[in-house]
Amino acid sequence: MFVDKVKINVKAGNGGDGAVSFRREKYVPNGGPNGGDGGKGGDVILEVKGNLNNLVDFRYNQKYFAENGHNGETQNKTGKCGKDLIIYVPQGTLVRESETNKIIVDMFEPNARFVLLKGGNGGNGNQHYATSRNQTPRFSQPGEKTDAHEIILELKTIADVGLVGFPNVGKSTLLSAITEAKPKIANYHFTTLSPNLGVLKMYDKSCVVADIPGLIEGASEGLGLGHQFLRHVERTRLLVHVVDISGSESREPKQDFEIINNELANYSKVLFSRPQIIVLNKVDLVEDRAIIDEFKSYLKKSNQFRNAPVYEISASQHKGVDELVRGIFNQLDKLPVIEKETSEIFDFDKKVEQPTECKRLDEHTFLVSGDKLNLLASRIDIYDEQSLAYLQKRLREEGVMTALRKLGLSNGDTIIVGEFEFDYME
Ligand SMILES: Nc1nc2c(ncn2[C@@H]2O[C@H](COP(=O)(O)OP(=O)(O)OP(=O)(O)O)[C@@H](O)[C@H]2O)c(=O)[nH]1
Numbered sequence: 001m002f003v004d005k006v007k008i009n010v011k012a013g014n015g016g017d018g019a020v021s022f023r024r025e026k027y028v029p030n031g032g033p034n035g036g037d038g039g040k041g042g043d044v045i046l047e048v049k050g051n052l053n054n055l056v057d058f059r060y061n062q063k064y065f066a067e068n069g070h071n072g073e074t075q076n077k078t079g080k081c082g083k084d085l086i087i088y089v090p091q092g093t094l095v096r097e098s099e100t101n102k103i104i105v106d107m108f109e110p111n112a113r114f115v116l117l118k119g120g121n122g123g124n125g126n127q128h129y130a131t132s133r134n135q136t137p138r139f140s141q142p143g144e145k146t147d148a149h150e151i152i153l154e155l156k157t158i159a160d161v162g163l164v165g166f167p168n169v170g171k172s173t174l175l176s177a178i179t180e181a182k183p184k185i186a187n188y189h190f191t192t193l194s195p196n197l198g199v200l201k202m203y204d205k206s207c208v209v210a211d212i213p214g215l216i217e218g219a220s221e222g223l224g225l226g227h228q229f230l231r232h233v234e235r236t237r238l239l240v241h242v243v244d245i246s247g248s249e250s251r252e253p254k255q256d257f258e259i260i261n262n263e264l265a266n267y268s269k270v271l272f273s274r275p276q277i278i279v280l281n282k283v284d285l286v287e288d289r290a291i292i293d294e295f296k297s298y299l300k301k302s303n304q305f306r307n308a309p310v311y312e313i314s315a316s317q318h319k320g321v322d323e324l325v326r327g328i329f330n331q332l333d334k335l336p337v338i339e340k341e342t343s344e345i346f347d348f349d350k351k352v353e354q355p356t357e358c359k360r361l362d363e364h365t366f367l368v369s370g371d372k373l374n375l376l377a378s379r380i381d382i383y384d385e386q387s388l389a390y391l392q393k394r395l396r397e398e399g400v401m402t403a404l405r406k407l408g409l410s411n412g413d414t415i416i417v418g419e420f421e422f423d424y425m426e
């Protein structure tokens with residue numbers, strides 16, 4: 001099965017929690033805190049793997065969660081970091097955020113590697129919180145939690161040359177004649193069910209050729225196999241348009257040629273305006289040379305293809321193929337290289353930072369909001385008195401307590417920060 005678009009879930013590892021522990025040594029009655037820090041969570045990394053040209057594996061496994069960091073341990077031992085998770089993708093995979101469809105990255109280069117999500121930081125162990133007034137801090141910092149995200153992987157093959165043409169005209173035969181690829185060849189339509197790649201070589205030059213199957217009338221609207229495959233022609237520099245000039249299926253070569261061009265144009269103007277080399281295949285079956293000449297003069301009359309190079313070949317008998325290969329490299333030399341899709345730098349967590357704000361909700365309830373304090377609150381253990389005291393200390397330092405008192409805060413009132421609430425004690 002050929003799959004070139006999938007949705008998957010990704011998540012970096014959470015940071016491990018910091019530990020709470022105290023030294024226990026002989027003759028030292030109350031050892032100081034020695035709770036180690038939590039380990040960092042694993043990153044989610046995308047990497048291009050050379051021999052892939054299909055996203056089918058992602059159909060069976062859609063969850064890609066990196067390992068969480070381990071919790072800190074006693075004796076100041078930092079928890080182990082979570083393992084990074086590497087997701088291997090084919091070259092030319094475009095990665096988008098599912099909700100906004102924004103491009104995150106184009107995995108364009110042969111060995112591209114991209115850190116998609118960073119693992120959460122580990123929390124501090126209680127060793128960090130000893131102060132002159134509190135030698136035995138019984139709290140630590142929880143590790144940073146990470147969010148899961150949905151992304152879309154879309155394969156847009158990168159090839160220099162796209163082989164297009166009606167079914168059964170001999171595209172795969174040509175691919176196997178000029179490259180090392182061994183596609184299936186048979187005398188019926190839709191023999192090839194997914195794009196095939198081959199590397200074409202001449203002296204020290206080489207380029208990638210993609211056989212794009214399944215184009216028929218209506219392909220750009222989803223008929224045949226064509227629609228989904230047209231995206232694989234988008235990133236080619238040159239089209240080699242194969243025509244069965246023998247009319248071996250009693251089809252009219254001109255009509256075939258026009259149908260395919262129409263489909264390209266309907267899909268995108270850019271695709272239609274891409275330079276074409278026209279290959280008249282199966283000349284070995286042509287008995288009347290006038291058919292070839294007539295097709296050539298038809299091209300001469302067309303605005304777009306007047307100057308297009310035309311080659312007469314027999315792919316199965318390997319005739320005229322070497323000239324065609326030279327012609328392909330000749331054209332490629334004149335054409336610009338394929339560009340990577342550009343995008344602004346994508347940040348999953350990018351949002352406008354909410355400033356700290358204090359509000360009186362009712363007579364005895366006060367709300368403190370803002371990103372900085374929400375983050376602080378999320379990393380506090382609410383059930384631990386000391387951890388709570390630490391939060392209150394930070395609230396004082398941020399000027400929040402002064403602001404709340406101005407609003408009328410008094411002993412026993414409730415303060416809500418982030419997801420939890422606590423009572424204020426003077
Ligand atoms: N006589 C002759 N037959 C050819 C030539 N090239 C291809 N064929 C035959 O044409 C038939 C179709 O060839 P394929 O290469 O499978 O055609 P295709 O364009 O890849 O077809 P689809 O994959 O169905 O789109 C096969 O039976 C080939 O042997 C040629 O130059 N001369």
Ligand SMILES: [Mg+2]
Nearest residue numbers: 171172191192
């Ligand atoms: Mg084929």
